[in-house]
Amino acid sequence: MDLNRTPAAIANVAAEEIRALNHRTLDPKAFEQPSDVSNVVNGLAMLTERLEQAINQTGSGLRQFHDRNAIRMDDGSNVDERVAVVAQELLSAQIALGALKDHLRAAASPLSHMGSPWDDDEDGAE
Template identity: 45%
Template sequence: MDLNRTPAQIADAAAEEVRALCHVTHPFKADWTQPAQISDTAHNVALIVDRLPQALKQLGAGLRMLEEKGAVRTDDGTDVAKRVGAALRALLNAQQALTVIQGALREATGSLSHLGGYLPDGEDEAEV
């Protein structure tokens, strides 16, 4: 884990990795050979989603801290407290929305964990 980057740089790298995931899982490019590959990938996507609420909560805490220090201004002359409040509400809404996604991914990974592929002809499970 490289912590010698800014939060924005880390988020950018995560976004690029998700973009790469989208490219390699495209139906015309993916080289799936076993359901376990899909299960493992879905599990790791679920881990990403499970970690996002903490990141969003910490972004909100950082914004509150900056506001308390008087280190926030607006670029259009609108009320800082209103803009900060709107941002904090939106971050909280995003955290809450993620709970729906987390539940759906738990259901998906639970079902995926029970799927297996076929062994090549002539092999049995004792040999694998």
């Protein structure tokens, strides 16, 4: 884990990795086994959990600037009002992310029991 990058650089790399996932999964053959689908869903669920913390900590960063009166607006709008809008939107994003996380976990549960059919010479018994 390279922590010498800026938070923005890290977020942009994460976005590019999701873009790569999107392109890779355009091909239906990208998934060789049902467990591959399960692993991706579990990875996306983990991503949502980590995004929740990232959103919270990013909002804290903005609040620190605001508390030090270290923000100016280049459009003449009121700093306090705009910071309040950002805080509310980040909170809304966290709430929405919580629902997404719940849905991904619900999808992951049955996926964890899925596998490819047995070969013709196997009956599933040991």
